[in-house]
Amino acid sequence: MKLDSRLMAIANLVRKDKVFADIGTDHAYLPVYLVEKGIINKAIAADLRIGPLENAKDAVVSYGFTEQIQLRLSDGLDNFKENEVEEIAVAGMGGLLISQFIERTNWIKNEDVHLILQPMTHVEELRKTLFDNGFVIDEEVVAEDDDKLYIILSVYYYNDATAYTELDLIVGKLPQNEDNLSKKYLSRIYEKFNKKLVALKNAEKECSELEKLVGELKQWQQ
Ligand SMILES: C[S@@+](CC[C@H](N)C(=O)[O-])C[C@H]1O[C@@H](n2cnc3c(N)ncnc32)[C@H](O)[C@@H]1O
The missing domain is CATH 1.10.287 (Helix Hairpins)
Structure with missing residues (x-):
């Protein structure tokens, strides 16, 4: 499985040997890549719709990873249970939608859970949602495909509201890079x-x- 730069940047942030969830998986590129490389051994590839899950199934079956990668219909993280996954990627969706998933999923407020978020839009609003809900952004990465730049946030729950300025919401952690x-x-x-x-x-x-x-x-x- 060959990933483009955006998905590769996300894959590079995934911690080894954790149970991984890919929310809005579509073709299951990320979980297939991670299993193939031995970075993870168990994943749940989730999507809101049957069509993308069919795409995911085709990839999982053709790579022979049906034991390692489960498929699941889920709106955001709604169809997941507490402690089921520790490493969660949400990529290729709008920042407002990702913010909604975060606000309504209480069990991710856990210091052991790692979120890797790649919003296509509204990154400032997403940062605000994270800060207001006690999360910290430990790292931000920029990837480029076809002259388009993508931002990826690595996030943990910290149980404390982060103080921030308007500038923090706009530039995030990027000035450190x-x-x-x-x-x-x-x-x-x-x-x-x-x-x-x-x-x-x-x-x-x-x-x-x-x-x-x-x-x-x-x-x-x-
Ligand atoms: C543009 S694709 C991104 C695919 C892949 N994550 C990537 O970054 O390349 C967006 C996917 O998110 C799914 N999606 C949209 N809304 C969703 C929701 N509320 N919950 C879960 N998946 C959703 C869509 O069905 C689609 O498969």
């Missing part, structure tokens, strides 16, 4: 907010808050 993709991602954030600022200024609208924020983001301009 030394790699070029993180720098490129930060530079794109700067460009996005600067564009908004220019538009507001051209329309002669109030923009002092945004101006301050863009001033802080400017350090990552490339």
Whole structure:
């Protein structure tokens, strides 16, 4: 199984020998790869819909991993029991949907559970949900496929609300990273907010808050 850079970056964060859940698995690429590489030996590939689960079944059967990888219909983590899995990936979905899964799944508030989240949108809102619910982001990674950048959050429950600023929600842990993709991602954030600022200024609208924020983001301009 060959993974693209985005899924490979997620796979690289999975802890060895844990029970793994892939939420919104579609073709079960992640669990198949992880079992094939011997990183995990037991996984649950879950999806909301039958069609993607059929795709997952085809992959699991063709790789001969029916003993190791179970298939499950589940809306988010709703159809999972407490202590069933310790390593959970949620990838390729919107950040608001991922936030909903987090808010309504109490059993993931456990220090032994590791979440690996790859939101396609609304990463700021997802960070806010995590912080407000007692989770900490221990690492953020940027991956690139076809000139599109993806962000991946590695998250644990910490049982404490993290204090954060607006800037923290926007840039997350990325300023700690030394790699070029993180720098490129930060530079794109700067460009996005600067564009908004220019538009507001051209329309002669109030923009002092945004101006301050863009001033802080400017350090990552490339
Ligand atoms: C774009 S695919 C992502 C597949 C894979 N995780 C990846 O990142 O390449 C999104 C998948 O999430 C599933 N999905 C959407 N809403 C879901 C929900 N509420 N619970 C579980 N799976 C969901 C879809 O059926 C689809 O298979």
